[in-house]
Amino acid sequence: MRWGRRAEAATAASAATLPRTxxxxxxxxxxxxxxxxxxxxxxxxxxxRIGVIGGNGSGKSTFARLLNGLVVPSTxxxxxxxxxxxxxxxxxxxxxxxxFQDPDAQIVHPTVEEDLAFGPHNQGLPAExxxxxxxxxxxxxxxxxxxxxxxHLLSGGQKQLLAIAGVLVMQPQRIVFDEPTTLLDLxxxxxxxxxxxxxxxxxxxxTHHLDLxxxxxxxxxxxxxxxxxxxxxxxxxPWYAARMS
Amino acid sequence: xxxxxxPGTTHVHRAPAxxxxxxxxxxxxxxxxxxxxxxxxxxxxxxxxxGLLWARLPRRALLSQxxxxxxxxxxxxxxHLLVTGPLVGAVAVLRLLTLVIAxxxxxxxxxxxxLVAVIEWLTSPLRVxxxxxxxxxxxxxxxxxxxxxxxxxxxxIREAQAARGADRVRPAMVVPLLVQVLxxxxxxxxxxxxxxxxxxxxxxxxxxxxxxxxxxx
Amino acid sequence: xxxxxxxxxxxxxxxxxxLGLLPPVPVPGIPVPITAQTLGxxxxxxxxxxxxxxxxxxxxxxxxxxxxxxxxxxRGGLGxxxxxxxxxxxxxxxxxxxxxxxxxxxxxRYNLAWALVANLIGGLLVIYAIGIPFTSLYADIxxxxxxxxxxxxxxxxxxxxxxxxxxxxxxxxxxxxxxLPTRRATAG
Ligand SMILES: Nc1ncnc2c1ncn2[C@@H]1O[C@H](COP(=O)(O)OP(=O)(O)OP(=O)(O)O)[C@@H](O)[C@H]1O
Ligand SMILES: [Mg+2]
Numbered sequence: 299m300r301w302g303r304r305a306e307a308a309t310a311a312s313a314a315t316l317p318r319t320x321x322x323x324x325x326x327x328x329x330x331x332x333x334x335x336x337x338x339x340x341x342x343x344x345x346x347r348i349g350v351i352g353g354n355g356s357g358k359s360t361f362a363r364l365l366n367g368l369v370v371p372s373t374x375x376x377x378x379x380x381x382x383x384x385x386x387x388x389x390x391x392x393x394x395x396x397x398f399q400d401p402d403a404q405i406v407h408p409t410v411e412e413d414l415a416f417g418p419h420n421q422g423l424p425a426e427x428x429x430x431x432x433x434x435x436x437x438x439x440x441x442x443x444x445x446x447x448x449x450h451l452l453s454g455g456q457k458q459l460l461a462i463a464g465v466l467v468m469q470p471q472r473i474v475f476d477e478p479t480t481l482l483d484l485x486x487x488x489x490x491x492x493x494x495x496x497x498x499x500x501x502x503x504x505t506h507h508l509d510l511x512x513x514x515x516x517x518x519x520x521x522x523x524x525x526x527x528x529x530x531x532x533x534x535x536p537w538y539a540a541r542m543s
Numbered sequence: 544x545x546x547x548x549x550p551g552t553t554h555v556h557r558a559p560a561x562x563x564x565x566x567x568x569x570x571x572x573x574x575x576x577x578x579x580x581x582x583x584x585x586x587x588x589x590x591x592x593x594g595l596l597w598a599r600l601p602r603r604a605l606l607s608q609x610x611x612x613x614x615x616x617x618x619x620x621x622x623h624l625l626v627t628g629p630l631v632g633a634v635a636v637l638r639l640l641t642l643v644i645a646x647x648x649x650x651x652x653x654x655x656x657x658l659v660a661v662i663e664w665l666t667s668p669l670r671v672x673x674x675x676x677x678x679x680x681x682x683x684x685x686x687x688x689x690x691x692x693x694x695x696x697x698x699x700i701r702e703a704q705a706a707r708g709a710d711r712v713r714p715a716m717v718v719p720l721l722v723q724v725l726x727x728x729x730x731x732x733x734x735x736x737x738x739x740x741x742x743x744x745x746x747x748x749x750x751x752x753x754x755x756x757x758x759x760x
Numbered sequence: 761x762x763x764x765x766x767x768x769x770x771x772x773x774x775x776x777x778x779l780g781l782l783p784p785v786p787v788p789g790i791p792v793p794i795t796a797q798t799l800g801x802x803x804x805x806x807x808x809x810x811x812x813x814x815x816x817x818x819x820x821x822x823x824x825x826x827x828x829x830x831x832x833x834x835r836g837g838l839g840x841x842x843x844x845x846x847x848x849x850x851x852x853x854x855x856x857x858x859x860x861x862x863x864x865x866x867x868x869r870y871n872l873a874w875a876l877v878a879n880l881i882g883g884l885l886v887i888y889a890i891g892i893p894f895t896s897l898y899a900d901i902x903x904x905x906x907x908x909x910x911x912x913x914x915x916x917x918x919x920x921x922x923x924x925x926x927x928x929x930x931x932x933x934x935x936x937x938x939x940l941p942t943r944r945a946t947a948g
Contacts, residue, residue, distance in 0.1 A: 368733050388739075396737035403730035406738075406767075408687040420739035450691040464738065546827040547837045564838075571842060608839040615844050619899050627900075635900055642842040650827045650837030658826035682770045682819045683826065689774030690830070697778060717923075718930040721775075721807070725935050728771040732764025741763040 319379055319393055319472040319500055320344045321365055326374035328360055328523075335360050336371070336523045343502065345515035349531060350504040351538055352520030358504045361520065362476045365502060366394035392421065395470035395499075399477040401457035405449045410441055410460060413449060417468040435463040439493075455486030462493060472500035479507050508535055547604070549651040555598035560657035561664065563649045570645055574638045583634050587641040594648040608647035609640065616640065659683055681740065685731070693724055765812055768937060772808060772816035773823060776800030777830035795832035799920045801852045802883040805859025806875060806928035809938045814857030821849065847894020851887045858882035863928070863938065870932060875925035883924065884917050 321343040328336040336357045343365075350358050363369035364376050367383035367390045376383040378390045398404050407413035414435055418428040436442040439459045444452065452460060458478060465473060475494065479487040491510050494501055503510060511517055517534040519527035527534045550556075555563075574586060594600050616636050623632030662683075663676040670676070700720045709716065735741065779796040800820075805813035820830070821841075829836035831849075840849060859882030866874035888910055896906035932938070 363733070366737060368737060391737060391739055396734070398730055398734055400727065400730060402692055403727045404734040406681070406688060406731060406735060407684045412684070416740075417738040448691070449688060450695065468738065545829070547829055548827055567838065608835070608837060611833055611835050611840075612843050615899075619844070619901075622899075622901055622905065631900065639842075639844065639899075643839040646838035646840075646842050650839065653827070655826045655828070659822075662822055662826070678766060679819075679822070682766050682773070682815075683822055685767065685770035686773040686777070686819055686823050687828070689770055690777050693771070693774045693778045694781060717927050718934065721803070721927065721931050722935045724771055724775070725768070725807075725931070725937060728767040729764060731767040731771075732762070735763040735767060740766075 317471050318344065318346075321379075321394070321472070322377045323364065323371075324375045324377070326364065326371045326376060328357075328364070328369065329372045334523055336364075339374075339525060341518070341525065341528075343516075346500050347514040347516070348500075348502045349511040349514045349517040350502060350520065351506070351508065351511070351517060351535070353542070356520040357523040358520050359476050360523075362396070362474050362502065362504050365472075365474050366391055366396050368396065392468070393471045395465035395468060395473040397458075397462050397465055397473060397475045397478050399480050401454065401461045401481070404461040404464065405457060408448055409445075410447050410449055410452070411436070411445045413460065414464055414467050417464060421468060431467045431469075435467045439463045453486075455482055455489060458482060458486065458490055459493065462490070466497075466499075470499060472502065473497065475501065475503045475505075477504055477506065479505065479510065508539065511535060546655050547608075547647075547650050548654055549600055549604050551599060551652065553598050553652070555593065555648065556652045558652075560653045560661045563653060564661060567645055567649050571642055574642060578631070578634055580630060580634050580637070583637045583641065587637050587644075590641050590645045590648065594644060594651075598648055598652050600648065600651050604651045605644050605647050608650070609643055612639065612643055689724075692727075696720060696724055696727075761811075768808055769812050769816045769819055772800065772804040772813070773819035776804065776817065776820045777823065777828070780830050780832040782832070796920070797832055798852075798855075798883060798887065798917060799924055801856050801887075802859055802879045802921060802924035803927060805856035805882055806863050806878065806924060807931055807937055808856075808860060809864050810857045810860030813860035814853045817853035817856045821853065824849075844895050844898045845891065847898070848887060848891035850894070851890035854890065855882045855886040858886050867938065870929070872925055872929050875928050876921060879921040879924050879928075880918070883921050884914070887917075 323339050323341045323343075326336060326339040327334065339361070350361065352358050360369060364371055364383070365378070367376070367378075367387040370376075370384045370387075378393055381389050381393075383390050405413050407416055411432060414432040415428050418431055423431075436445060439462070441447075441456065441460060441463065444456070449457065449460065458481075462473075462478070478494070479490050482490060487507060487510075491507075494503060494510070495513070503514075505511070511531045514531050517527075517529065517531045518525050519534055519538045527537055570586065570590075574583060577583065591605075594605050595602065616639060619639065620632045620636050623629070623635055659680050663680055666674060666679055667676045697720055700716065700723070704716055776797055779800045782796045801817060804816045807813070808816060824831055824836050824840060825838055827837050831840055840846060859878050862878035862881060863870065863875070866878060892906045892910050893903060895901070895909070896903045899906075
């Protein structure tokens with residue numbers, strides 16, 4: 299499988315060699331029941347850092363979930379490197395990882411180490427490779443001393459780092475974050491923000507923390523299920539801030 | 544959450560979990576097949592020796608499991624003393640005591656992971672009905688993970704309601720807790736999918752790494 | 761079964777475990793204390809439905825069996841499966857399944873009354889119908905003696921059935937997890 303070799307390479311390599319992921323949405327609409335939540339979304343996402351902002355209920359989370367096939371659109375298509383999320387969800391999820399707002403909801407095993415091993419195990423990776431990647435993550439995110447630690451005894455910030463590590467360990471090419479810092483204090487928000495900045499992977503970040511978007515390449519503004527602004531943060535963020543006040 | 548496992552390196556500890564469980568099951572069958580006091584008494588002595596001497600378990604590891612049934616023992620003996628005679632009573636009591644202690648020995652000498660593996664093995668024939676044994680291990684691991692989480696959220700909701708003057712637990716208070724944890728579980732389901740749990744269709748043979756390391760001892 | 765269902769199953773297994781952490785209420789003269797855990801059995805069936813409710817209780821029993829002291833009073837391990845009151849334990853998955861089945865059957869007109877019917881049938885009838893004969897066979901005592909021994913629990917269990925029904929009806933309004941074909945049709 300092509301993925302295997304790519305993944306190997308990615309571990310050792312820098313951002314320059316990591317494959318980039320292009321996500322294309324074509325005439326996407328989504329309904330919950332008969333209520334429209336997203337209408338008429340057509341976009342191509344290729345930038346390294348993409349921010350998503352908008353009011354509560356404007357459809358950001360639904361949009362984010364479309365990007366890795368967690369939600370398939372009611373109408374229209376979402377393509378990840380040409381793979382249709384409707385029919386090739388499994389391949390899509392290998393490329394696009396997802397980090398949720400509530401770290402507690404993402405940690406499914408009782409201890410740190412086994413939770414990190416969960417994703418690689420699902421990918422069917424051999425035990426040695428899993429162990430190697432888990433060790434790497436433990437060190438990278440300062441969790442090495444917490445290997446056997448019960449996950450519920452970690453702090454909120456540590457839990458979110460564990461959740462991010464649990465996705466990174468699967469070596470996706472792009473990671474979608476849905477409000478990763480909403481439940482964190484200032485120090486941990488900055489920490490997670492730095493972690494996102496340092497990622498070699500591409501990222502899409504849904505957030506209400508506008509300063510997270512400093513240095514981003516592109517920001518989408520959602521309103522009532524539509525993209526109402528799309529451009530570099532220097533233009534879109536002040537526009538959004540003015541509109542909300 | 545602390546399990547009832549008592550770490551050790553004795554032969555009993557190192558014996559395969561499946562063997563220990565099989566012995567326990569056979570013992571149960573044998574004990575109920577006989578009504579002779581000598582046989583049951585011999586089994587009792589053997590089991591006690593296996594626990595205290597062979598597996599070198601502390602007495603309290605066994606006592607803590609016997610304590611919840613002691614009142615049963617008294618009631619049982621009392622009943623048989625009045626109705627069927629002391630001999631039947633003694634057999635019934637010893638039988639129960641032997642079984643409970645034997646089970647306690649297996650529990651105290653076998654790791655959670657090893658027992659989970661046995662459960663997966665025992666349920667593997669159910670594959671025919673579409674049951675995936677690997678998922679059983681996952682559910683057990685998630686349960687262990689959720690126990691402190693639910694306890695924690697319950698405490699938080701109780702505090703929040705106490706802060707607003709509610710002093711008694713009423714059904715209406717349990718509702719927000721359930722809705723909150725159900726919502727969380729829904730996200731957990733999505734997170735499982737995002738991390739590929741739903742994708743494991745053709746699992747490579749061999750034991751699951753994740754289950755193998757369920758460490759709760 | 762969807763992956764999400766695994767999370768619901770584990771969640772209710774954990775809820776039953778947490779209910780076991782509440783201090784049990786001892787009843788004078790009865791060897792088993794009244795616990796809140798059967799409340800969890802009723803909730804699992806009422807909220808999750810038959811399949812997932814029954815599986816949640818199986819998962820709970822598995823967690824007990826592998827050595828976690830999550831039965832009320834800090835009990836756990838394999839010992840509890842060989843004691844004279846083990847029949848009650850074995851009845852829990854079946855009870856949750858029956859409650860779930862009835863809940864799904866009543867789904868269209870589900871309200872407090874129907875919830876109570878489901879919980880009384882599954883949570884009392886089924887549990888006693890399995891627990892009482894088990895004790896009697898196990899301990900070699902007549903059925904009637906075993907039955908009178910269980911009598912003291914009935915008032916407590918009725919109270920639990922009422923509480924579980926109140927909660928179940930409210931949860932169904934706020935966050936329904938049972939999804940019947942009829943509902944899905946309207947949800948598109
Ligand atoms: N599973 C669901 N079933 C029904 N309605 C839903 C579901 N998920 C979201 N919605 C509704 O769709 C709309 C958009 O929700 P979404 O979560 O995408 O918004 P959001 O922009 O992420 O909001 P927030 O900033 O509050 O997170 C909301 O009105 C929400 O109530
Ligand atoms: Mg959202």
